[in-house]
Amino acid sequence: MRYLLVEDNAELADGIVKRLAMDGHAIDHAATLAAAEDCLAVAHYDLILLDVMLPDGDGRDFLARSRAHLETPVIMLTARAQVSDRVGALDQGADDYITKPFDFLELEARCRAVLRRRGGLARNQIALGPAQFDPAAGTLEHDGQTIDLRNREIRLLEIFARHPGQILSKAQVMDHLFSYDAEVTENAIEVYVGRLRRRIDGMGFRIETVRGLGYRMDTDAP
Amino acid sequence: MIQTASIGQRLTLLLAGVAAALSVLSWGMVTSLAAQAAARTQDNVLAASATTIAETLRSEQGEVRLELPYAAFAMLGAISEDRVFYRVIAADEVLTGYDDLPAPATSEIGQVVFDTGQYRGAEIRMSSVTRLVLAGMERVAVTVSVAQTRDGVDAVTSDISRLAGLLSVAFFFVAVALSAIAARLSLRPLNLIAASVSRRGPSDLRPLLRAAPADLAPLLDALNRLMERLRLSIRRSEDFIAEAAHRVRTPLATVRTQAEIALRTVSDEAEKERLRRIIRAVDESARSAGQLLDHATVAYRVEDLARDRLDLSDLARQTAAALEPTAAMRDIQFTLDLTPAPIRGDAVLLDSAIRNVLDNAIKYSPEDTTVSLQIVLDAAQARLRVRDQGTGLGDGPMDVLTERFRRGGNVAGVVGSGLGLTIAAEVLRAHGGRLELENCENGSGACVSLVLPLV
Numbered sequence: 001m002r003y004l005l006v007e008d009n010a011e012l013a014d015g016i017v018k019r020l021a022m023d024g025h026a027i028d029h030a031a032t033l034a035a036a037e038d039c040l041a042v043a044h045y046d047l048i049l050l051d052v053m054l055p056d057g058d059g060r061d062f063l064a065r066s067r068a069h070l071e072t073p074v075i076m077l078t079a080r081a082q083v084s085d086r087v088g089a090l091d092q093g094a095d096d097y098i099t100k101p102f103d104f105l106e107l108e109a110r111c112r113a114v115l116r117r118r119g120g121l122a123r124n125q126i127a128l129g130p131a132q133f134d135p136a137a138g139t140l141e142h143d144g145q146t147i148d149l150r151n152r153e154i155r156l157l158e159i160f161a162r163h164p165g166q167i168l169s170k171a172q173v174m175d176h177l178f179s180y181d182a183e184v185t186e187n188a189i190e191v192y193v194g195r196l197r198r199r200i201d202g203m204g205f206r207i208e209t210v211r212g213l214g215y216r217m218d219t220d221a222p
Numbered sequence: 223m224i225q226t227a228s229i230g231q232r233l234t235l236l237l238a239g240v241a242a243a244l245s246v247l248s249w250g251m252v253t254s255l256a257a258q259a260a261a262r263t264q265d266n267v268l269a270a271s272a273t274t275i276a277e278t279l280r281s282e283q284g285e286v287r288l289e290l291p292y293a294a295f296a297m298l299g300a301i302s303e304d305r306v307f308y309r310v311i312a313a314d315e316v317l318t319g320y321d322d323l324p325a326p327a328t329s330e331i332g333q334v335v336f337d338t339g340q341y342r343g344a345e346i347r348m349s350s351v352t353r354l355v356l357a358g359m360e361r362v363a364v365t366v367s368v369a370q371t372r373d374g375v376d377a378v379t380s381d382i383s384r385l386a387g388l389l390s391v392a393f394f395f396v397a398v399a400l401s402a403i404a405a406r407l408s409l410r411p412l413n414l415i416a417a418s419v420s421r422r423g424p425s426d427l428r429p430l431l432r433a434a435p436a437d438l439a440p441l442l443d444a445l446n447r448l449m450e451r452l453r454l455s456i457r458r459s460e461d462f463i464a465e466a467a468h469r470v471r472t473p474l475a476t477v478r479t480q481a482e483i484a485l486r487t488v489s490d491e492a493e494k495e496r497l498r499r500i501i502r503a504v505d506e507s508a509r510s511a512g513q514l515l516d517h518a519t520v521a522y523r524v525e526d527l528a529r530d531r532l533d534l535s536d537l538a539r540q541t542a543a544a545l546e547p548t549a550a551m552r553d554i555q556f557t558l559d560l561t562p563a564p565i566r567g568d569a570v571l572l573d574s575a576i577r578n579v580l581d582n583a584i585k586y587s588p589e590d591t592t593v594s595l596q597i598v599l600d601a602a603q604a605r606l607r608v609r610d611q612g613t614g615l616g617d618g619p620m621d622v623l624t625e626r627f628r629r630g631g632n633v634a635g636v637v638g639s640g641l642g643l644t645i646a647a648e649v650l651r652a653h654g655g656r657l658e659l660e661n662c663e664n665g666s667g668a669c670v671s672l673v674l675p676l677v
C-alpha cells in the first residue's frame with residue numbers, strides 16, 4: 001500500500017513513516033497542505049492520512065475543498081476525543097477517523113475497512129501457491145472461490161506471506177498479532193495458528209511448526 | 223428581569239388618551255354649535271315675524287292700523303312650543319300686545335334689533351323693528367316687538383348635546399378598541415422576531431435574515447451582532463479545547479509510535495515488557511484525557527439540550543458501524559436487530575452514550591464473541607439492549623458503576639478511566655430516559671439497556 005501522510009509534527013510523522021514501513025508500506029510525508037497538494041499532483045496513493053490541525057489550514061477545510069476531485073480514501077488523524085469533532089470530520093467527506101495516539105493495528109483495521117467499503121481499487125495480491133491473498137481487502141481466492149478472512153486470520157496470514165519460507169518466532173508473530181496493551185500468552189498464538197490452518201486447508205499452501213523455533217509458511221506443498 | 227408596562231399597553235393607553243380628549247372636544251364643539259344654530263334659527267324666525275307684522279302697518283284716516291297676520295305667529299309655533307309675546311308701539315303709545323314687555327334697545331329705522339331679558343319669570347328673546355308710518359300728515363315711528371321664551375330652544379340644544387355626548391362616548395370606546403388592535407398589529411414584527419429567535423436550537427447562531435420594518439432594523443442588527451460575538455466566543459473556546467487536546471495528545475502519539483517501533487526492534491523480553499508498560503501508560507492517559515473532555519462536553523451540552531427528531535435505530539447502526547473495526551480487532555462481531563424508534567434529542571450526545579456502552583461490551587468480552595444490539599419498543603419507551611458474552615457485571619450493586627471514576631473488579635489490565643457509564647447515564651437522564659445495568663438472564667455476559675422515551 002502507498003500512503004500519503006499529512007502531519008506537521010515532525011517527530012510523530014517520522015515515527016508513523018518508520019512504523020508503517022516496517023509493515024511493508026510505502027509512505028510519502030507532507031508537513032503542510034500545500035506540500036500534500038504537490039504530492040497528490042504527481043503520485044497515486046491508496047490512502048491519505050490527514051491531520052486535522054496543520055500550519056497552513058484545517059485538514060477538514062482542505063478535505064471539503066478537494067473532495068470533489070480526490071478519489072483517494074482519507075482517514076483523519078484527530079487529537080480530539082470530542083464526538084462533535086468526529087461527526088464533523090465524517091461530514092466533510094473523510095472515510096473514517098482515528099484519534100491520536102493510536103494503535104497501529106487499529107489503524108490497519110480501519111484502513112482495511114475503508115478499502116473494503118470503497119471497493120474497486122487496484123490492490124496488491126500476494127500469490128500463496130495457487131491461491132491469491134489480498135491483505136488490504138482481507139480476502140483469499142482459491143479455485144474461483146473467495147473467502148473473507150477474519151481480522152486475526154488476515155494479520156497472521158500477512159505475516160507469513162511477507163516472509164515466505166522464513167522461520168518466524170512466536171514472539172515475532174505475537175508482535176504482529178496483538179495490541180501491545182493486551183495481555184497475551186504464547187498459547188493464544190497456537191490457538192490462532194490452529195484456526196488459520198483449518199481455514200487454508202486444501203488450498204495448496206500451509207503453515208508448518210518448526211519445533212523449538214516457531215513457524216514457517218510453505219507455499220510449494222501439494 | 224424588571225418588567226415595565228408593555229409597549230402594547232403603553233401604546234393603547236396613549237391612543238385611548240388622545241381619543242378621550244378628541245371625544246370631549248368634539249362633544250363641546252357640537253354642543254356649542256347646536257346652541258348657536260338654535261339661537262340663530264329663533265332669531266331669524268323672530269325677525270321674520272316682527273318684519274311681517276311691521277309690513278301690515280298702514281294708516282287709515284290718520285290712524286295707524288295693523289292686522290296681526292296668522293302666519294307671523296305660525297312661524298314661531300313651528301320651531302317650538304315656546305310662549306310668544308308681542309307688542310306694537312306707535313309714538314310711545316302701545317297699540318296692541320303686552321304692554322309690560324321690556325323696552326327694546328333703540329335702533330335705526332328699518333333695522334331689526336334683538337334683546338335678551340326676563341319676562342314673567344322666564345328668559346325671553348325679543349326682536350324689534352321700527353317703521354315710519356305716514357299717519358295723516360305726520361310720520362309716526364311704529365315699533366313692532368315679537369318675543370319668545372327660550373325653553374324650547376334650550377331643550378333642543380340639550381337634546382343635541384346629549385346625543386353628541388353619547389356619540390362621543392361610543393366613538394371613545396371604538397377608538398380604544400381600534401388602538402388596542404393597532405398596537406398589537408404594529409408589535410407583530412417584533413413578536414415574529416422574538417418567536418423566530420426562541421424557536422432556534424441552542425447551537426443555532428446564524429444571523430436572522432427575516433425581513434423587518436425599518437424601525438426594527440437597529441434591533442435586528444444589534445441581535446445579529448450579539449449572535450456573531452457569541453458564535454465567535456464559543457468557537458474560540460472550542461478551538462481552545464481542540465488546541466489543548468492537540469498539544470497533549472500529539473506528543474503521546476509520538477511516544478506510543480516510538481515505543482511500538484522499539485518493540486519491533488528489541489528482542490530482550492525484559493525490555494519488551496518495559497516498552498509495553500510505556501504503551502499502556504500512554505493509552506491510560508490518552509483515554510483519561512479523552513473521557514474527561516467528553517464528560518465536560520456532555521455536561522455543557524445537556525445544559526441546553528438539542529431536541530432534534532431522531533431514529534434510535536439509525537444512531538445505533540451508525541455508532542456500531544464506526545466501532546466495527548475496533549471490534550474486528552478482537553474478532554468480535556455485532557449482530558443488529560433494530561426496529562425504527564422515533565425519539566427526540568441530541569445526536570452527538572446519544573452517539574457518545576451508545577459508543578461508551580459498545581466500547582465496554584468490546585473491551586470486557588473475550589475475543590471471538592458476539593455483541594448483540596436489539597431495540598425493543600413498548601407503548602412509551604424505546605429500549606436499546608446491548609448484550610455481550612463476557613464475564614458480566616459481577617454480583618455487587620450495579621448502580622455504583624455509573625459513579626465517576628468507578629471501575630469494576632473485572633477490569634484486570636483493560637485500559638479505562640471509569641467515566642464511560644457515567645457519561646452514558648448522564649446523557650440518558652438528560653433525555654428523560656435511563657441506563658439499566660443487569661447480567662444476562664442466561665448467566666453470562668452483561669446486558670446494558672439504554673431506555674429513552676418515544677415521541
Ligand SMILES: Nc1ncnc2c1ncn2[C@@H]1O[C@H](COP(=O)(O)OP(=O)(O)OP(=O)(O)O)[C@@H](O)[C@H]1O
Pocket residue numbers: 509513578581582583586587610612613614615623624628629630631632633637638639640641642643644667668
Ligand atoms: N459490558 C461489560 N462487561 C463487564 N463489565 C463491564 C461492562 N461494562 C462496564 N463494566 C464494568 O463497569 C465499570 C465501569 O464502566 P465504565 O465504562 O464507566 O468505565 P471503564 O470502561 O472502566 O472506563 P472508560 O471511561 O474508559 O469507559 C467497568 O470498569 C467495568 O468493570
Ligand SMILES: [Mg+2]
Pocket residue numbers: 578581582638640641642643
Ligand atoms: Mg467504559
